[in-house]
Amino acid sequence: KGLVEGVKKIPTQIKSERIDDLPVIIHWLKQMKVAEMIDENLEKPHGNRTGLSYGELAVLLLTYIISEGDHRMCCLETWVNEHQRSLEGITGWKIGEKEATDDRCGELLRTLGSSDSLDQIERELCQYLVKAYELPTEKARSDTTSFSVHHQIIEEQKESSLLKFGYSKDKRPDLRQYRQMLATLDPVGLPLLGMTLAGNGTDEKDYVPTWRKMTEILGKKDFLYLADSKASSYENRAKIQAEGGNYCFPLAMSQPRPKLLADWLSNPPNEMIKIVETEVGLGEKEIGSGFEVPLGSIWVDPESKKRYQWNERWLVVKSNALASRQIKGLGSRLIKGEEKLLSLQKRPSKDEKLLEEKIQKVLKDYRLSNYIRYSIEKEVSYKKVYKGSGSRSAESSYRRVRISTLILNYERLSTEIESFKIVAGWRLYVTNARSERLSLTEAVQAYKQQWQPEQGFHRFKKGRLSALPIYFRDEEKIKGLMFLLTIALRVFTLMEFVVRRQLRQSQSSLAGLYDGNPKRSTDRPTAEQMLKAFRNLTLYIERDGKTEISCLNEVQQQILRLMNIPESIYTTDFFADG
Numbered sequence: 001k002g003l004v005e006g007v008k009k010i011p012t013q014i015k016s017e018r019i020d021d022l023p024v025i026i027h028w029l030k031q032m033k034v035a036e037m038i039d040e041n042l043e044k045p046h047g048n049r050t051g052l053s054y055g056e057l058a059v060l061l062l063t064y065i066i067s068e069g070d071h072r073m074c075c076l077e078t079w080v081n082e083h084q085r086s087l088e089g090i091t092g093w094k095i096g097e098k099e100a101t102d103d104r105c106g107e108l109l110r111t112l113g114s115s116d117s118l119d120q121i122e123r124e125l126c127q128y129l130v131k132a133y134e135l136p137t138e139k140a141r142s143d144t145t146s147f148s149v150h151h152q153i154i155e156e157q158k159e160s161s162l163l164k165f166g167y168s169k170d171k172r173p174d175l176r177q178y179r180q181m182l183a184t185l186d187p188v189g190l191p192l193l194g195m196t197l198a199g200n201g202t203d204e205k206d207y208v209p210t211w212r213k214m215t216e217i218l219g220k221k222d223f224l225y226l227a228d229s230k231a232s233s234y235e236n237r238a239k240i241q242a243e244g245g246n247y248c249f250p251l252a253m254s255q256p257r258p259k260l261l262a263d264w265l266s267n268p269p270n271e272m273i274k275i276v277e278t279e280v281g282l283g284e285k286e287i288g289s290g291f292e293v294p295l296g297s298i299w300v301d302p303e304s305k306k307r308y309q310w311n312e313r314w315l316v317v318k319s320n321a322l323a324s325r326q327i328k329g330l331g332s333r334l335i336k337g338e339e340k341l342l343s344l345q346k347r348p349s350k351d352e353k354l355l356e357e358k359i360q361k362v363l364k365d366y367r368l369s370n371y372i373r374y375s376i377e378k379e380v381s382y383k384k385v386y387k388g389s390g391s392r393s394a395e396s397s398y399r400r401v402r403i404s405t406l407i408l409n410y411e412r413l414s415t416e417i418e419s420f421k422i423v424a425g426w427r428l429y430v431t432n433a434r435s436e437r438l439s440l441t442e443a444v445q446a447y448k449q450q451w452q453p454e455q456g457f458h459r460f461k462k463g464r465l466s467a468l469p470i471y472f473r474d475e476e477k478i479k480g481l482m483f484l485l486t487i488a489l490r491v492f493t494l495m496e497f498v499v500r501r502q503l504r505q506s507q508s509s510l511a512g513l514y515d516g517n518p519k520r521s522t523d524r525p526t527a528e529q530m531l532k533a534f535r536n537l538t539l540y541i542e543r544d545g546k547t548e549i550s551c552l553n554e555v556q557q558q559i560l561r562l563m564n565i566p567e568s569i570y571t572t573d574f575f576a577d578g
Contacts, residue, residue: 015541019086019549021534023569024560025063026090028491031132035059037125041117045107052099057108058484060087060100066488066531069464071481072471073105086539089547090569109472109480118483119213125487126192126217130185133494137218139186139446141226142193142210143453144203147461148175149470162475164200170461178475180460180482181206182453183214186226186446188497191456192217194486196479207231208239221245224433226446232430238299238308241432248315248431248443261423264316269293275317275441288425290317290440315429315443323425330371330420334412337366341374341410348406352376355406371417374410381405456489464528465489492527499562500524510562512555530559537570547572 035055080100146169163176177199183192221244232249275288293314340362349355363369386398459465511521513529540548
């Protein structure tokens with residue numbers, strides 16, 4: 001004890017901060033001119049506000065969200081304090097002690113969400129990115145999803161609220177929600193546009209306004225607009241055609257289209273052609289077949305009574321891979337559904353109505369209503385019940401008890417199953433684009449890219465840029481948060497586009513991104529993988545203010561080269577004591 005008390009405490013000679021992927025993220029945000037565009041379009045803070053501008057604070061918040069995978073405002077202040085020297089060195093800004101408080105971040109989000117300049121910021125940002133990175137602008141697509149919230153709203157706000165009950169893609173109809181629209185540019189997947197919409201709206205009415213905003217951003221109307229079947233209403237097609245746009249939409253398979261498809265397949269009105277795809281090193285591979293049918297369309301505006309008339313091409317297309325999945329899926333559902341029915345058959349309910357409900361639930365859950373037929377029979381028998389106890393004789397008195405037994409019978413409908421197999425993999429698409437603008441093969445390949453908005457939604461819901469759970473009750477803050485998350489998604493997609501383009505041009509791949517398998521390589525690395533590769537980099541600060549930084553390894557150096565970023569962002573010149 002005496003020895004311990006006699007030891008003189010030596011002051012800490014070196015401080016350290018983890019810098020990891022911060023220089024990379026901030027470099028991308030600076031290249032995209034995020035801070036400048038926000039500051040140019042947002043109104044200035046009130047006169048007593050000093051320190052970082054809205055744009056600079058947005059860059060700090062975006063860096064935190066991307067690096068930490070967390071959008072909670074309450075954690076930002078602590079994170080900024082822990083990385084203050086690094087952040088000041090990378091950005092060149094003086095970051096005060098209270099720059100990133102919960103209140104200041106909330107004010108930023110509220111200002112963004114309520115600003116009339118949000119569309120202008122998005123338009124200028126996307127126009128700059130398209131030009132700076134020479135992005136192709138021939139195809140663009142849009143889609144929507146829903147985000148559920150767990151809190152309630154006050155009675156006075158219910159009519160005007162963004163948060164409403166509606167069709168939930170999260171399968172939570174009991175929760176209020178808002179919808180998020182995302183429009184992306186092919187083949188990059190770069191978000192052109194993001195809009196936060198009321199939770200009770202229908203997607204069908206949003207596609208034409210979305211298309212119009214996309215034409216403003218791209219500065220042209222002749223790009224090919226792709227969307228899901230909800231966009232294929234006659235009204236949407238008529239308006240896009242009348243305003244000079246090109247579209248290609250899948251058609252919802254509601255009556256009479258299934259019968260029309262079956263008739264066309266039994267007697268094709270035009271020559272069936274093979275759809276092939278060229279794979280590197282493997283040559284051509286047949287991926288499907290199809291034909292097209294030219295048809296005229298007419299739509300009359302119910303309000304103005306204006307008549308629209310135009311020509312379209314209906315594309316009847318089969319995907320071999322989709323046909324295989326659908327047939328396999330039906331077989332699997334039949335097996336699982338029949339197992340459930342067999343258990344009901346062995347132990348049927350005594351209540352016929354209850355048994356009927358259980359059967360209907362099985363058929364609905366496994367989507368087998370068109371492929372299994374069933375019947376319920378009632379078998380009546382009578383059982384002797386003797387009075388009293390003891391041995392029985394012919395003279396013993398008894399009474400007869402009526403017993404009803406339910407018998408479940410079911411069978412597969414072979415004709416319907418065979419009919420399903422005939423049309424499996426076939427889809428109907430409708431387009432007003434000429435064949436030289438969009439061939440049958442190109443239409444199939446275009447819809448193989450439909451994952452692009454879905455990937456963005458996945459990142460917004462369960463991925464690195466997750467907006468869930470939503471902690472805000474202020475709807476303007478929700479809009480502001482979704483706007484920033486869409487910018488973060490642009491960072492991810494640009495990272496991937498630039499690196500993958502470099503790898504494709506050099507016909508090489510990138511290794512060292514997979515834990516436990518350092519030799520495994522890929523020519524399609526994700527932004528998450530590349531940013532993770534920069535972990536465990538540290539800034540060391542000596543007492544005299546001198547700095548040292550962990551050395552970059554070969555993988556980190558290669559990623560920076562592929563991103564066209566100089567290694568100097570990880571040198572002490574960027575962190576010198578100003």
